Amino acid sequence: MDADRVWYFAILFLALIPWIAYCFMITFFTISLLYGRLRLHRQTDPRAILDHLPGVSIVKPLMGVDPYLETNLESHFTLQYPKFELLLCFEDDQDPAVNIAIKLQQRYPNVDCRLFFGGKPGILNPMVYNMTPGYDAAKYDVVWISTSRIKASTDILLDMVGKLQNPSVALVHQIPFTTDQSGLAHSVEKVYFGCSVARYHQAFHVLGISCFTGMSYVIKKQELDRLNGLSWFGRFLAEDFFIAKMLHDKGFRHQVAAVPAQQNVATMSIASYKDRMVRWLRLRLNMMPITAGFLEPLGESIPLGVYAAWSVNYVFGVNPYLWFTVHWCVWCLLDYLQLKGVQNAPLPFSIAEFLIAWLIRESLYVLVYFEAVLNVRRVTWGKRTYTLSNFGQSLRISSNQSSILPI
Numbered sequence: 001m002d003a004d005r006v007w008y009f010a011i012l013f014l015a016l017i018p019w020i021a022y023c024f025m026i027t028f029f030t031i032s033l034l035y036g037r038l039r040l041h042r043q044t045d046p047r048a049i050l051d052h053l054p055g056v057s058i059v060k061p062l063m064g065v066d067p068y069l070e071t072n073l074e075s076h077f078t079l080q081y082p083k084f085e086l087l088l089c090f091e092d093d094q095d096p097a098v099n100i101a102i103k104l105q106q107r108y109p110n111v112d113c114r115l116f117f118g119g120k121p122g123i124l125n126p127m128v129y130n131m132t133p134g135y136d137a138a139k140y141d142v143v144w145i146s147t148s149r150i151k152a153s154t155d156i157l158l159d160m161v162g163k164l165q166n167p168s169v170a171l172v173h174q175i176p177f178t179t180d181q182s183g184l185a186h187s188v189e190k191v192y193f194g195c196s197v198a199r200y201h202q203a204f205h206v207l208g209i210s211c212f213t214g215m216s217y218v219i220k221k222q223e224l225d226r227l228n229g230l231s232w233f234g235r236f237l238a239e240d241f242f243i244a245k246m247l248h249d250k251g252f253r254h255q256v257a258a259v260p261a262q263q264n265v266a267t268m269s270i271a272s273y274k275d276r277m278v279r280w281l282r283l284r285l286n287m288m289p290i291t292a293g294f295l296e297p298l299g300e301s302i303p304l305g306v307y308a309a310w311s312v313n314y315v316f317g318v319n320p321y322l323w324f325t326v327h328w329c330v331w332c333l334l335d336y337l338q339l340k341g342v343q344n345a346p347l348p349f350s351i352a353e354f355l356i357a358w359l360i361r362e363s364l365y366v367l368v369y370f371e372a373v374l375n376v377r378r379v380t381w382g383k384r385t386y387t388l389s390n391f392g393q394s395l396r397i398s399s400n401q402s403s404i405l406p407i
Contacts, residue, residue: 015315018308021298028203028299029334035202036341040175043155043258044162055083056161056218057138061130062090062097062148067266070100075152077108084157086113087134091126093117097148123234126381135221135230144218151179151264156257160218163255170224170252171244173217175201177260180348185268187349187357188364192273194339195358198260200299205256210248214240216261223247237379237386238283260342274364281372282379286388293373300365301331332358 058076062069076086088101098115105113116137119129127147135143142161146152160172176193178186197213204211217240224230227246233239244254284292297303305327309320336354340347347354379386 011314015311018298018304018311021304022308025299025304028199029338031206032199032202033334033338033341035206036198036338040202040256040260040342041258041344043159049158049162049165053082053158053161054142055085055140056081056142056144056157057085057087057135057140057221058144058146058152059087059131059134059138060089060146060148061127062088062101063095063126063130065096065100066148068151068264069097069148070104072148072151072264073100073104074107076146077104077111077113079152079157080154081157083140084112085139086111087116087138088113089116089130089134091117091119091130120231120234123231124386125234125237125239126384128230128234128239132231132234138221141221142218143221143224145214145216147215149263149265150216151262153259153262156259156262157218159258163257164218164220166253166255168251168253169255170247170250171212171217171219172255172257173212173214174257174259174261175342176213176215177263177342179262179264181266181268182348183268184353184357184360185270185273187353188270188273188361189263189268190348191335191339191354191357191361192277193260193263194342195335196300196361198342199335199338201256205254208253210244210254212240212244212254214243215263216257219243223250223252237381237388238287241283241287270360270364274368277364277368278372279379279381281368282376282388285372285376297369301328301362302366305331 060073060076073088090098090101101113101115105111105115114134114137116133118133120132120136123129123132131145142164144157144160156174160174163169163172176197178190178193180190201211201213224243224247227233227243227250230239233242236242248254281292284296298307305324308327309324312318312323313320332355335358336351339354349357377387377389379388
């Protein structure tokens with residue numbers, strides 16, 4: 001076979017790749033849209049579990065103060081659940097969030113609430129370092145990890161505990177989402193979590209693929225302790241990924257809560273959103289370099305659209321600009337339907353505001369990707385900077401950073 005023929009088939013093979021990616025994306029969109037409409041918001045019937053509700057230990061890692069922190073914390077104190085404890089974890093007793101916790105303790109003296117300061121030596125992950133004393137002191141086998149951004153409700157807890165009663169389920173998590181807030185940055189956050197994140201969480205859940213974000217989840221402590229306990233996972237910055245993977249490898253299924261996670265944050269900016277996306281992508285690039293580095297971009301509207309536009313122009317002579325325009329409009333429409341399904345209520349912004357937020361989010365992905373790969377081993381989180389080895393093993397290399405990011 002001569003060189004020209006080899007080159008022809010090589011280019012033809014490259015031109016086929018975006019169509020394979022389209023097949024996967026059509027599958028993910030279809031499953032996710034149907035699941036969001038038909039299954040996601042089905043809550044556990046409380047009457048089926050009221051007679052044997054297990055006690056719940058709620059572990060909350062706290063760092064710094066957001067204007068909505070008191071509201072978020074108070075939503076945990078006011079849970080109408082028969083038996084639970086609140087374990088509030090701080091890096092030290094000088095954290096400004098301590099005063100809010102003490103005020104709520106005094107306001108709700110009948111709530112079983114304890115404060116923990118410091119962490120366990122040798123743990124690199126700052127959130128796991130923070131949580132471990134509270135987790136180790138938990139009285140109940142059901143543990144709810146609920147980060148500082150999360151606003152709780154009784155319905156959410158009852159639904160997650162109910163789904164956890166299945167013997168084949170060891171973990172129930174909320175799909176990451178946000179409360180309704182005004183402002184462009186909040187709209188970008190809602191579009192990101194309600195479109196891209198929800199699409200994969202829902203589709204992978206239906207397909208039996210482990211996909212989990214650890215901002216709000218209940219877990220059977222007994223099963224996590226059989227995996228060496230929470231502190232063992234502190235060697236990883238992405239401890240949630242490895243917890244879910246190891247439970248999944250043991251044959252346990254993950255369940256999705258009926259109510260998406262209610263991240264309730266007042267201070268938000270597009271710059272902080274971008275920095276968080278870079279940090280998360282660098283973690284994925286180290287844990288799953290092929291998936292995050294090559295396959296993940298083919299699930300984003302701009303890289304796949306540009307690639308497919310070249311392909312249809314090369315193979316069929318179709319105008320690439322026309323193709324990309326149609327591709328982007330259809331993708332945007334599907335994302336809008338996806339977001340409405342996850343929201344399960346009127347959206348807090350107009351269609352025009354959705355379009356602006358969607359365009360910003362989709363365009364930012366390209367910037368996030370290149371910034372992430374340019375210094376892929378280096379992750380700044382809170383006051384510390386880490387260098388990452390393969391598969392997410394982490395090592396702290398400095399602690400002179402002044403910024404404090406929310407946990």
